Amino acid sequence: MDKIVFRKPPLLTDAPMHYCPGCTHGIVHRLIAEALDELGEFENVIGVAPVGCAVFAYNYFKCDMFQAAHGRAPAVATGIKRARPDSTVFVYQGDGDLASIGMAEIVHAAARGENMTVVFINNGIYGMTGGQMAPTTLEGQKTTTSQSGRSAKEHGNPIKVCEMLSALTGPAYIARVSVHDVKAVKTARAALVRGFAMQKAERGFSLIEILSTCPTNFGMTPQQALCWVRDHGTAAYPLGVYKDIGLPGEGRE
Amino acid sequence: MKKLIISENLCKGCGLCVEACSRGVLSLSERTNAMGYRVTECVAPDKCISCACCAVMCPDCVIQVHREVKA
Ligand SMILES: Cc1ncc(C[n+]2csc(CCOP(=O)(O)OP(=O)(O)O)c2C)c(N)n1
Ligand code: SF4
Ligand code: SF4
Ligand code: SF4
Numbered sequence: 001m002d003k004i005v006f007r008k009p010p011l012l013t014d015a016p017m018h019y020c021p022g023c024t025h026g027i028v029h030r031l032i033a034e035a036l037d038e039l040g041e042f043e044n045v046i047g048v049a050p051v052g053c054a055v056f057a058y059n060y061f062k063c064d065m066f067q068a069a070h071g072r073a074p075a076v077a078t079g080i081k082r083a084r085p086d087s088t089v090f091v092y093q094g095d096g097d098l099a100s101i102g103m104a105e106i107v108h109a110a111a112r113g114e115n116m117t118v119v120f121i122n123n124g125i126y127g128m129t130g131g132q133m134a135p136t137t138l139e140g141q142k143t144t145t146s147q148s149g150r151s152a153k154e155h156g157n158p159i160k161v162c163e164m165l166s167a168l169t170g171p172a173y174i175a176r177v178s179v180h181d182v183k184a185v186k187t188a189r190a191a192l193v194r195g196f197a198m199q200k201a202e203r204g205f206s207l208i209e210i211l212s213t214c215p216t217n218f219g220m221t222p223q224q225a226l227c228w229v230r231d232h233g234t235a236a237y238p239l240g241v242y243k244d245i246g247l248p249g250e251g252r253e
Numbered sequence: 254m255k256k257l258i259i260s261e262n263l264c265k266g267c268g269l270c271v272e273a274c275s276r277g278v279l280s281l282s283e284r285t286n287a288m289g290y291r292v293t294e295c296v297a298p299d300k301c302i303s304c305a306c307c308a309v310m311c312p313d314c315v316i317q318v319h320r321e322v323k324a
Contacts, residue, residue: 002319002320005319006308006317020265023312024312221268
């Protein structure tokens with residue numbers, strides 16, 4: 001007998017994605033769709049796309065999608081979730097979008113404990129606009145606006161979003177994962193499932209930071225970029241669960 | 254039974270599936286698709302164990318994986 005062990009999840013459309021070859025945005029889109037599928041969420045999902053390479057994410061998900069102004073996705077999602085509390089709301093943001101222009105929105109959504117799930121793509125660079133330095137660019141990393149490598153003295157220190165937000169009272173679940181190999185991808189998927197489960201159980205704000213690649217602007221092959229994240233990304237941004245208040249029935253309430 | 258169904262038209266030739274497969278089943282072909290990318294192809298189907306590691310790393314959902322199971 002023939003069993004299908006891997007197929008495109010039903011929440012994704014058939015549209016070919018516009019991302020560069022080997023860009024991990026595609027992997028994460030699929031993981032979101034798989035996580036929602038696992039929780040039986042389909043009809044009632046509303047996603048909010050960012051400004052950045054994922055600006056066209058609405059073409060790739062079959063659920064309702066909204067495209068927010070740069071950095072404002074958590075504010076837009078706040079309105080959506082409050083107006084439609086029965087919906088499952090996810091926010092998709094890059095590191096330029098979330099940690100630079102949108103820093104105020106994400107901090108306050110987290111502080112308020114808004115019951116939404118944020119997927120934060122940390123690829124350490126501005127992809128869409130041509131590889132400029134992001135708040136998350138690693139020390140020493142070369143970008144078009146830090147051509148001799150980022151220096152803490154000149155450009156400031158990289159911002160660690162999970163560490164920062166987990167100090168707030170509002171968030172229910174904060175984790176940092178990666179997609180640099182098969183094992184990491186499976187852990188990332190589990191973190192997304194848990195983030196959405198928190199929302200379903202009305203536990204409040206969840207954020208999953210995903211260390212990702214931008215092979216085009218890293219100037220690397222897709223595989224080299226994954227190895228770079230494995231070796232350097234995870235050293236600067238330790239993987240793990242930064243906050244978890246527990247789900248009902250786990251004895252942690 | 255075909256273990257891998259490859260939607261060549263969606264493939265971007267990034268090679269991540271080739272790297273993810275520890276059994277040397279996949280390779281980038283000299284053929285290109287309509288987007289101009291070299292496509293992945295199954296060069297050693299007998300070695301495939303349907304583990305789906307290739308599909309898990311594919312950003313574009315190009316590969317569907319089937320497994321033979323006892324009825
Ligand atoms: C108000 C405003 N300011 C600046 C821009 C230009 N801009 C477009 S995308 C982007 C940053 C994208 O980087 P990131 O969020 O890391 O996403 P990526 O493209 O890497 O996925 C910027 C600054 C804009 N579109 N709107
Ligand atoms: S520019 Fe970078 S982040 Fe954007 S699609 Fe290409 S590889 Fe991905
Ligand atoms: S299913 Fe596993 S063995 Fe088969 S090609 Fe993919 S990675 Fe290789
Ligand atoms: S990972 Fe996907 S897009 Fe990349 S070469 Fe393999 S099948 Fe093609």
